[in-house]
Amino acid sequence: MTPHPGAEPSRPVWSWIRSSPGTHIWLLIIAVTSVIVVVAPDRLEHVLLHRNSSNIHELTRHPVRALVSSAFWIENPASLAQYAVLFEVFHAPVERWLGTLRWLVIVATAHITATLISQRVVLMAIQDHRAPRSMVHVVDIGVSYGLAAAAGVLTYRLPGPWRWLYLAGIVAFFGIPLLTGGTFTDLGHAISLAVGLLAWPLTRHPHGIASRPTTHVSRET
Helix, strand or coil: CECCCCCCCCCHHHHHHHHCHHHHHHHHHHHHHHHHHHHCCHHHHHHHHHHCCCCHHHHHHCHHHHHHHHHHCCCCHHHHHHHHHHHHHHHHHHHHHHCHHHHHHHHHHHHHHHHHHHHHHHHHHHHCCCCCHHHHHCCCCCCHHHHHHHHHHHHHHCCHHHHHHHHHHHHHHHHHHHHCCCCHHHHHHHHHHHHHHHCHHHHCCCCCHHHCCCCCECCCC
């Protein structure tokens, strides 16, 4: 009996990375940009974080670049290890289950939708004098919107009662901060979670590696 050709039991780490390439390429880019932030002088670090933010100023001047680049930076490089764990817990299983294309569609939709809506809310608050004008240049970078979406869609991967317990937990985790005077980031997280939950139709017929049946080929001796 021989294992499925795609499996590499002797190299489990490499096999796991290959099963979710988008997740690990994304994480590698974030690691590189985090190193850049660490080694850059303070003034350059300030410039890099602001130029790669998806704040109102950058969205107005360079909308596509702002939306794309903001997904590859984190404000605090010290949290890189934490994000690595979260990527393995949420992004990797979803990508492995649904396939890279569907996973990417979900997280990209969440990132773009949450960013545009939350920054629109910031703009309205500035116009109504409920927020300072400096919020136009607020640092708005990071990968948390995509993580919230992945956490949402992962709901449909869990069986039976665990699904509802998990759903209650993530709704509370992202919903309570929003309902208790949350920031625009908390709003973005709630929107991203909703995008992930609304992606249910994409989970009905998954074509990722985890959904493929393992076949065994017998070999005569």
